[in-house]
Amino acid sequence: MAAPLRYALITLCWGMMLIIYLPLLPAAGVLLTPAFSLFHWQQLFSDPQLSQALLATLISSLVAIGGALLLTLLVIATLWPSPGWQRLASRLPWLLALPHVAFATCALLLFAEGGAIYGLLPALRPVQDSYGIGLGLVLAVKESGFLLWVSWAILGERRLAEQTVVFKSLGFGRGQCLLYVILPALMPSLSIALLATTAWTLSVVDVAIIIGPGNPPTLAVLAWQWLNSGDPDDQAKGALACLLLLAILALVAGVARQLWRGWRANFPHPDGVRNPHFPSLPGRGVSLMLPLSGLICTALLAYLTHASLPATPTVNNSLWLALSSAALGAVVCLLWLEWGPVRHQRWVDLPLLLPALPLAAGQYQLALYGWFDGRFDTVLWGHLLWVVPWMLFMLRPAWRQIDSRQIVLAQTLGWTRGRIFLRLKCPLIVRPLLSALAVGFSVSIAQYLPTQWLGGGRIPTLTTEAVALSSGGATATLAAQALWQLILPMVFFLLTALLARRIGHLRRGLR
Incomplete structure (x- = not known):
């Protein structure tokens, strides 16, 4: 050329x-720009909504990330490597194609007051969720599909599969295989995906508006409301709230890194004790639930549209x-x-x-x-x-x-x-x-x-x-x-x- x-x-x-x-x-x-203004920081921390919004953000994000990681590891420990893992991997793109807003809308129409479940069981009463637990659970199910998809690409290495087969042939169970073989190889490569998921979960606005909590909302929704305001002081508070989100992200990433290093340094090596029994029902249930959630979401939305x-x-x-x-x-x-x-x-x-x-x-x-x-x-x-x-x-x-x-x-x-x-x-x-x-x-x-x-x-x-x-x-x-x-x-x-x-x-x- x-x-x-x-x-x-x-x-x-x-x-x-x-x-x-x-x-x-x-x-x-x-x-x-507003970070060097003590007045704006005082305004932010004196806002009565901040403490509750911050608490809801932390709880929803930890539930979302922890839940997604737990579901991912549970499925990997149960199915990988097996034909069932390959079948699940072939269905993951359809879960990934399901937008977060559509998934959150389905959850709203199912579980909100006046939703489909409470219409079928009127004796039930919806629980007031001020801490974003429902938001965290919805995001945990949705983000577990993304983490499984990334894990599928990482776990495609043939050498790791051979090590797992050899480890199991020595009498060790699937739980021990997850702790001693899969996690040390998986987590360093999965860390970027976890960081991206954490950043998105902390700052999600659309799903948080749909699922709640409503008043006060999460910190991201509160920052978005302030940035949309015509008052320069409110806009400064919104910018500082975004800085708080960045600080929370750095804090969560730092704590997770130290926990991982401490676990790797102090976790004992295999001592010869075999524990071949590992409950497969939870992992198989999750592997069926994830693709099924997409089908349920589609069917419910199609039913409720009424043409x-x-x-x-x-x-x-x-x-x-x-x-x-x-x-x-x-x-x-x-x-x-x-x-x-x-x-x-x-x-x-x-x-x-x-x-x-x-x-x-x-x-x-x-x-x-x-x-x-x-x-x-x-x-x-x-x-x-x-x-x-x-x-x-x-x-x-x-x-x-x-x-x-x-x-x-x-x-x-x-x-x-x-x-x-x-x-x-x-x-x-x-x-x-x-x-x-x-x-x-x-x-x-x-x-x-x-x-x-x-x-x-x-x-x-x-x-x-x-x-x-x-x-x-x-x-x-x-x-x-x-x-x-x-x-x-x-x-x-x-x-x-x-x-x-x-x-x-x-x-x-x-x-």
């Missing part, structure tokens, strides 16, 4: 990434935003992987590892300064800040596994870098690319904060409408919004899966 064209492509990929990640700078400004349909502009906005985000994200990711830096840049993962609220606030600041809020392309730009990192997360391992010997062979035949990229590398990762497109589509469908702020209420989507309707009594309309929010990513996942299967059939070397 000619040098001028190569330099142009390098400049293009860096330029696109900088445009997408530009909100990181005003986000830092939004957080740090109600969402507005056509809402569906069109969601569909075109998701398609455009996935397509642009794929172009950006491929250019970045080929013409970006060779070493992985840690700042690329920041949107996954930081609470979403300050990042969306940074986007909103740029949109206001540039006078381009309330436009479709602005909302699309806002979605890319989360779509691109998730697609890179999907594509990077497959890109690294491309055999360098094939590239050297192509170079000896006189192929240029551009031809190697188009004719060799892209066909080799076409199936991971299809999976990344499906994930990018689903991530875009689920975006609430950037859509609400950057769209200024003029770009309604299925997610924003479902959150807005969750506090009202229009059950059929709410169920229809959530159902279509569920249908779109599932149909896209199905199409990409069928296309990947067709490609694998036609090109057996890509299987």
Whole structure:
């Protein structure tokens, strides 16, 4: 490839990434500007809602992360490695395609006062949940699917499976195998996924609005309300609340790291005592419950819609935003992987590892300064800040596994870098690319904060409408919004899966 064209492509990929990640700078400004004001800190800590919101945030987040990790380890200890594990892994994409808002809406319509369960059993009374326990349980079930999916990729190493088989053949049980073999190999690689899940759980706004607690809400919802206020003092309190979320994230990550190090240092090695008995019923029940929860969610929403349909502009906005985000994200990711830096840049993962609220606030600041809020392309730009990192997360391992010997062979035949990229590398990762497109589509469908702020209420989507309707009594309309929010990513996942299967059939070397 000619040098001028190569330099142009390098400049293009860096330029696109900088445009997408530009909100990181005003986000830092939004957080740090009031941080040096003692008056604003005093206002924040004197707010009567803060203590309860902070407690609800901590409890819901610990229940969500601890519950998701517990469910994941329980399923791994029971099923891995076995044909049942492979069957569960094949069903995980359908649980991942289920948006959080649709899942939370289903939980609301089931368990809230006046919901389906209390309609069937009127003698029951809903419990007042002021600490976010229900929110934590809903997120635990949903996030366990993501952790299982990441674990499936990590546990695909053949050597680890062989070690597990040998360990079990010596008479050790599945519980001992989990503690002595699987956990030491799994947790270091799973730590990034746990950190991303913790950051998202701490700053989730849409699901917290739907599930509650309501008054006072979680700290993320409270910060969002303050940042939406027209009072500069309230906006400063919202920024400081975002700083508190970052501090909580750092504290939780630090404590978890020290607990893991202490456990590894003090946990005894196998002493020869065999304990082959391990209860398999809980793990098998969880493995059945997770895919079944997606089916129950779909069936309940379909039943409650009563032939109600969402507005056509809402569906069109969601569909075109998701398609455009996935397509642009794929172009950006491929250019970045080929013409970006060779070493992985840690700042690329920041949107996954930081609470979403300050990042969306940074986007909103740029949109206001540039006078381009309330436009479709602005909302699309806002979605890319989360779509691109998730697609890179999907594509990077497959890109690294491309055999360098094939590239050297192509170079000896006189192929240029551009031809190697188009004719060799892209066909080799076409199936991971299809999976990344499906994930990018689903991530875009689920975006609430950037859509609400950057769209200024003029770009309604299925997610924003479902959150807005969750506090009202229009059950059929709410169920229809959530159902279509569920249908779109599932149909896209199905199409990409069928296309990947067709490609694998036609090109057996890509299987």
